Amino acid sequence: MNNRSSDYSPFHPWYYYLGGAVISLKQTKARIAIKDVESYRAEEFEEINSRVEPRRSETLLLIKEKIMQELARDISAYRRAVRELNI
Known part of the structure; x- marks a missing residue:
């Protein structure tokens, strides 16, 4: 192969x-x-969108914070991997 x-x-x-x-x-x-x-969290977002305010907005802000932290972690890992590949 x-x-x-x-x-x-x-x-x-x-x-x-x-x-x-x-x-x-x-x-x-x-x-x-x-x-x-489509987001891997699409179903979760659909459920959250059915909530009433202000709970909907509060939940979305918490999720956004978590996603931004995960993104920062993933970007750091990506950059580290690129450096290790000597690219």
């Missing part, structure tokens, strides 16, 4: 393992926007 990085999406670890070029965070965001990817 002769795999190439082009056999995988840049969102798959094997893409990089097989020598695929690292895409920037801006390129990642653009690719996700083009694909119109």
